[in-house]
Amino acid sequence: MHQSTEGFTTHPYDDDHLHEECGVFGVFGAAQASAMAALGLHALQHRGQEAAGITSFDGREFHTHRAMGHVAGNFDRPEVIDALPGQIALGHNRYSTTGETALRNVQPLYAELASGGFAVAHNGNLSNASRLRRDLIRRGSIFQSTSDTETIIHLVATSNYRTLLDKFIDALKQVEGAYSLIALTREGMLAVRDPLGVRPLVLGKLNEAWILASETVALDVVGAQFVRSLDPGELIVITDKGLVSHRPFEPQRPRPCIFEQVYFSRPDSFDHGVSVYQTRKRIGAELATEAPVEADMVVPVPDSGTPAAIGYAQASGIPFELGIIRSHYVGRTFIQPGDQIRHLGVKLKHNANRAMIQGQRLVLIDDSVVRGTTSVKIVQMLREAGAREVHLRVASPPTRHSCFYGVDTPERSKLLAAQMTIAEMQDYIGVDSLAFISIDGLYRATGEPGRSANAPQYCDACFTGDYPTRLTDQEDADLPDQLSLLAERVA
Structure with a gap:
């Protein structure tokens, strides 16, 4: 059974359902952006009830608050929101599929790169994260969490490309699996959906502010207008100059998750x-x-x-x-x-x-x-x-x-x-x-x-059983059993 903290366990009825990993919510260019992010996370609470976090940027510094448990009780206190100033904010609800249940795995994850602060929130799962992690550790990377999301940060940090955008694209081209993620930098906000579009990500507008969310219901709650869904493989960059769309990946036939329709998404999305x-x-x-x-x-x-x-x-x-x-x-x-x-x-x-x-x-x-x-x-x-x-x-x-x-x-x-x-x-x-x-x-x-x-x-x-991508980590895990069977046959 999936264990939580403080002597609690997932309720027996919930434990027999499939659980989405998380929900993401981003705000660019709005007063009290962190308060808006908290409202958005409330609307996405069903996507992850284990932990929540918000990172904001006030033009000079990044501010982060992460906590175990629901959004309510952690982000409904004025002193918490006041400690997250700025017109840019990134929020995340977590239900873990990789990594232990611990505060160090709660997102957004933040790191100081050569280009400055970098925060990332991720919905999905990288099916080659373990292999990438082993390679990065051999090259000297020091991981602070057990989350597959941190792999992306290290790939960005170690990329040989010059600009942060190119480093980010280089990192994403090395990962397999599903991801809809939002990154917060000093220059602005990056948002991307994997080439198959397995996990959802939508774009909205509230006056002059841009809003990103895992589901449309989060746009409704903050009063934003739905603009469109990000296309599979699309990467958008939002700065003070506006929004620019990039298509850095080879086009593939989309394969969005059908279980979003069955269970994961809120019915009013x-x-x-x-x-x-x-x-x-x-x-x-x-x-x-x-x-x-x-x-x-x-x-x-x-x-x-x-x-x-x-x-x-x-x-x-x-x-x-x-x-x-x-x-x-x-x-x-x-x-x-x-x-x-x-x-x-x-x-x-x-x-x-x-x-x-x-x-x-x-x-x-x-x-x-x-x-x-x-x-x-x-x-x-x-x-x-x-x-x-x-x-x-x-x-x-x-x-x-x-x-x-x-x-x-x-x-x-x-x-x-x-x-x-x-x-x-x-x-x-x-x-x-x-x-x-x-x-x-x-x-x-x-x-x-x-x-x-x-x-x-x-x-x-x-x-x-028709998996749309290679399952590298699963293949690695199965290899010892396959070799053992082969040895038995040879013997």
């Missing part, structure tokens, strides 16, 4: 001009067409399953009901001494609405099944509350492969769909029937005709 909420409703409607069942009501696992459940109910004609009530005041629970108390702690977050579901046949809608432990507990809770039948419908295909692009995914041996057939999963979870949306159905819900084997429109590797 737009992803490439498409309402995430409407897409999730269409996913539910596709599920109703692909996997119909006779039932009395459609019940979501709140909150992530709710839009798909509404779509399923509307398409099937089965009434939508809140058969499970979620408490929004429970994020983490103390580690309890016994199994009985720990089980009761699970019900702090979700509880069956007994008056609605007793004696009823339920279609239970969830966004995904990862380890399956949450599904088992929810189904057991519903049956104990008197549900006559429980039919589970899942708004994503079976998750059979790990993600290496900035999503906290268990190793494949712990993914339920990688170890069991659908029938075996049905028995394990304890439902009367189980069905997942097909990969083509998921694509149709996003507005595509279906998945083309020759030209997939999204990164869907967690479902298909």
Whole structure:
């Protein structure tokens, strides 16, 4: 289980979901930029709840405040914001997929380079960071964190190119994987999206100020107007002279993460001009067409399953009901001494609405099944509350492969769909029937005709195993096992 600090652990219900690594938010040219960054991070809190940080620049000095925990409680105090002066600010929410849970890994990361101060905040994961790190250490680099983001700083610092922009581009051309990142320098702000566009990054305008964010909802919260999404492989430079766009990478066929549509993004965000909420409703409607069942009501696992459940109910004609009530005041629970108390702690977050579901046949809608432990507990809770039948419908295909692009995914041996057939999963979870949306159905819900084997429109590797980049660090990790197997065969 993913461990946090101070004796807390991720809530049991949350631990069985995939977790986005982080959210980024940048402000250039606004009064009280750090306060605006804090508001933006509030809107992106769902993307990373482990830690948060803001770096500002006042024209002379950089100022940074980083802390474990949520944005609220860390950046809602006037003295914290007052200590972050300037009209330029960079913020970050973190949920770690690489690096330990420690303050030294909280972003933005800051370093003094030959050209001056350099702060960076990164959403994604570099799939060759370990190899690059080993090479950099051999050449004399001294790392202060275990985050893959620091690799970028060292690559910039050791580049032989002359200008900071060229050093930055040189560094990015050496990394593999997924990244949407924002860097803050004395001259201005840099923002870039990886050539495949796996992770989102949008640009907005508030009066004369430029705003950058992981999702459009963060623009809404600060009152900024959406301008556009950064294109895959696009790098923009914002200075007092304005905004300049660069295309330093060879064009590639974009592969944005499809799970942004399923779960990661807030439903009130737009992803490439498409309402995430409407897409999730269409996913539910596709599920109703692909996997119909006779039932009395459609019940979501709140909150992530709710839009798909509404779509399923509307398409099937089965009434939508809140058969499970979620408490929004429970994020983490103390580690309890016994199994009985720990089980009761699970019900702090979700509880069956007994008056609605007793004696009823339920279609239970969830966004995904990862380890399956949450599904088992929810189904057991519903049956104990008197549900006559429980039919589970899942708004994503079976998750059979790990993600290496900035999503906290268990190793494949712990993914339920990688170890069991659908029938075996049905028995394990304890439902009367189980069905997942097909990969083509998921694509149709996003507005595509279906998945083309020759030209997939999204990164869907967690479902298909079709990774769009080389996985250098994973290959290095697997090499000893491959050599051992080869030795056994030779022997």
